Amino acid sequence: MAAKKLSLTSRIVIGMLAGILVGVLLQLTIADTPFVQVYLTEGLFKMAGEIFITSLMMLVVPLVFVSLVLGTSALSDPKKLGRLGGKAIGLYLFTTAVAITIAISAALLIKPGDGMSLTSDASFDAQEAPSFVDVIIDMVPSNPINAMAEGNMLQIIVFALLFGIAMTLVGKPGERLKNVFEDFNTVIMKLVMLLMHVAPYGVFALMARLFADLGFATIGSLLQYFLLVFVVLIFHGLVVYPLLLKGFTGLNPLIFLRKLRNAQLFGFSTASSNATIPITLETANRKLGVHNSVSSFTVPLGATINMDGTAIMQGVATVFIAQVYGIDLTVVDYLVVIATATLASVGTAGVPGVGLIMLAMVLQQVGLPVEGIALIIGVDRLLDMTRTAVNITGDCMVTTIIGKSEGQLDEATFNDPNADVDREESATVSVESTTRSPTPRE
Template sequence: MSQDKQKTHLTLKIVIGMITGIVIGALLQISFDDSGDRVINVFGMAFSTYGFFVDGIFNIGGTIFINSLKMLVVPLVFVSLVCGVSSLSDPSKLGRLGSKSVGLYVMTTFIAVTFALIMALLIKPGEGFVIETEAIFVPTQEHGFAQVIIDMFPSNPINAMAEGNMLQIIVFAVLVGIAMAKCGETGVKVQKAFEMINDVIMKIVLIIMELAPYGVFFLMASLAATTELSAFSNILAYFFLVFFLLIAHALIVYPTMLIVLARLNPLTLLLKMKDTAIFAFSSSSSSATLPITLATAQKKLGVDRSVASFTIPLGATINMDGTAIMQGVATVFIAQVYGVDLSIADLLMVVLTATLASIGTAGVPGVGLIMLAMVLQQVNLPVEGIALIIGIDRLLDMTRTVVNVTGDCTVATIVAKSEGVLNEAIYNTDPFSDEMIEASKVEMHRT
């Protein structure tokens, strides 16, 4: 079975698990109440029918899945960041080209998550949908901006890992990556070891995502059995808000950057991205779309190979604008659902964590959810809230990939223009000309 078919199959299974869980949970809620519940005996122990499923089977299965996501947060963030930063810190790649590319990618991610938080706070997709929970949430202490910056640097990195302090882990990982890049041959050997560890962690991610349909079933069944069904309209509100923000980011932020920073017509880039966007949407992977993205940047947009070969692969690694938008909206949505008020310090923490964590994060299915779990833990929100969005998140993932590859080409074009190596004659060629149509056929055939 091909990789694309496997992704489609997994997506279908997750959607089926979500729908089945909602239906079964709703039937349990309708069928059993205080007067209609029955007692059953299991291995000599008495259970209520409702409690056996909701507090027993569903709770156990859902908790195991959530714990599996939590388990991967620290190793995934630390190892992937060390790998990413150590490769970015190669002295031959640093300089004007590297600083411009990384700076633009980080800036767009910062804009994406900030805009997402603002819109989610204004629209309030989770308002009115409150889940009762016995968990006690400790709000983040209000600190000034100076204290937030100070708290990013760990005095004990091992303790930061044990406590899951993500900002401190990120800073430590960045320092380790830079040190590795400056250690010459020794650093290269250590980097290869980290890359092998990263491959193993990515395989664990894929294994857990294969179990996601069952985890989603348990979580949604438990949720539907204990929540009024009318509240599911809030989940649709979340879906459409994220979708709107993704489209707005691609059609407003990127074109504005092209106009302001490169003095280019953004409509030309958007039209020439058509084939790349279609492939990205179908594959849901920036990495899988990389050959087409590179071909588009060079042959259709006129980006010199020296810039495209560095900036595009870099973007496939660190440009996670779509995921940042999802994390911003999801964090506010889950906070509203659980009745938790996010402070200014919490919101700032979300922006910093989501932006910094984008560096080195691999573009494989499931990583976005683990990154969301990291953000939720950072602001003391329940990771269990992921159950509310995991089913429809697979549907949004395709759109996120389109946004990410569009951002990759946008940054590559701006950097090439600033370096004086953008062929504007190619860029300004009619997107519907015979040359552009033939280029589209060639790159799709090669892929």
């Protein structure tokens, strides 16, 4: 009975901490034994963790498509899409520019690479980034079904927008089809609730495997770089975003952060903004009170192009690599870094390994050796998890600001401090009632 009273957030935190503890104990004791590697690290933990992430990814495409079609068809004036898109892209680029500016400033102040004698003969083969023109062309799907099968988020967004607009314009057939999509959306959200119920176990497996494999010696050699990136990420997520939210909307940032705990924990454990889209959308709609016509567009777009966490890593990494190699960068170089990273967040959207591709582009623009990426890649996994949590916070912050500006925000839902708790408890009760069907004897 006591366990049932724990909120979803509490259970996820317990699962995360337990996973970290088990992983650390294994790393410090018997991590190298065949039994642990075969049956735990690469066996049970890997299976449970990857099934959890795959289950999240399973819901992303249908949820994004259905939610965006419904959101678009709910707009009385399709011209609003242009305004929404302009606001969303503008805010995402603005926060990315702010993020990398703060990161570069902090790195210049702390100087994490000064006096370090790291090896410089490491190699790193960076993928070539597509041109901006190719990205724009690739946004239009030649085969929507193939785009959904490959999880190409920009192509899915474009097709869903066009489909939703067409539903609005055809009249009664569109209304009938809208009812089908609403039922479909209800079923998908129920799947999200079911998955949230088993999330603590998936998070436990992910954390246990990560920390059992983690090389603490690598982190120790790059401790100053690691801590600087981590602190700047936390500052951006817990200070910059709340200040922007307060400045643009006047809403209470503490309530905002409190309601984001589940989404942040999911993002941290999965290290994937796309995998966390179902939870982010549920948070924006049901906890923050943003109407689906806004959140269904801004959340998937943010998961694709909002790279604030990655920009912070790039800012610190650029200064760090320059200091390690003894290369002095000018003020103009740093301005080029800010501009390149900000624009590249859109230009490389949806490309696998986007963070490293963007960093390679930035280093090339200012004449730094791309192989310097190999110096920091060993500690990037933990930082990637934190970056994802920050990016998700940014997605929800921009979504809330746009919802407020468009009159599509239910402030009563946002300001209700217990709304998220009520949702979690009702979800738990609902799941338990479906998983424990009464037998004839009962």
